[in-house]
Amino acid sequence: MDKIKITMIVNKQSVEAEIEPYARLLDVLRDDFGFTGVKEGCSIGECGACTVLMNGKKVNSCMVLAAQADGCEIVTIEGIEGPDGKLHPIQEAFVEAGAVQCGFCTPGMVISSYKLLSENQDPSEDDIKEAISGNLCRCTGYKQIVDAVKLAAEKMKK
Numbered sequence: 001m002d003k004i005k006i007t008m009i010v011n012k013q014s015v016e017a018e019i020e021p022y023a024r025l026l027d028v029l030r031d032d033f034g035f036t037g038v039k040e041g042c043s044i045g046e047c048g049a050c051t052v053l054m055n056g057k058k059v060n061s062c063m064v065l066a067a068q069a070d071g072c073e074i075v076t077i078e079g080i081e082g083p084d085g086k087l088h089p090i091q092e093a094f095v096e097a098g099a100v101q102c103g104f105c106t107p108g109m110v111i112s113s114y115k116l117l118s119e120n121q122d123p124s125e126d127d128i129k130e131a132i133s134g135n136l137c138r139c140t141g142y143k144q145i146v147d148a149v150k151l152a153a154e155k156m157k158k
Contacts, residue, residue, distance in 0.1 A: 001020060003019060003021075004019060004021055009072070009074065019066050024063075024066060025054075026040055028066040029061060037076055037077035037107045038076050039105075044062070047136045048132075048136060049108045050108065051107070052076050052111060053114075055072050058111065060134070076107070076111070077107035077111060080110070089152050090149075090156075092152075092155065093148045093151040098140070099140055099148035101140050105136060109132055123150075128149045131149075132146075
């Protein structure tokens with residue numbers, strides 16, 4: 001098969017690559033563009049470790065062909081840093097609340113939380129649980145993650 005050329009905006013940077021037509025967005029983000037914060041967990045769209053925003057919508061990048069993202073704006077965990085390269089308040093809150101253990105689910109959880117808090121600055125616990133429902137964690141039992149999102153909401157109000 002002939003390779004195809006794609007162009008997209010990833011974390012506010014224009015990038016392009018020549019890819020195989022069957023290449024997944026996950027692999028292109030990691031291997032071609034170096035955004036290794038996007039993690040591969042299950043490869044079948046169940047765990048959420050590979051969650052990114054594509055044109056503002058949460059997607060499991062393991063389930064999206066890179067060609068489908070041609071012309072799109074993508075945000076990965078690397079794209080939500082705070083001013084001057086500091087941690088985003090959501091990232092700070094995850095650390096402070098003990099929501100980071102092995103860390104494998106963290107990028108997807110943070111992206112899901114980022115999406116939630118960009119739309120709802122005062123989420124209920126149910127809102128938080130629904131927002132992260134597509135992200136699986138094997139370590140924390142979710143309480144620390146929910147606490148982290150609550151803390152992040154408070155930090156972002158200031």
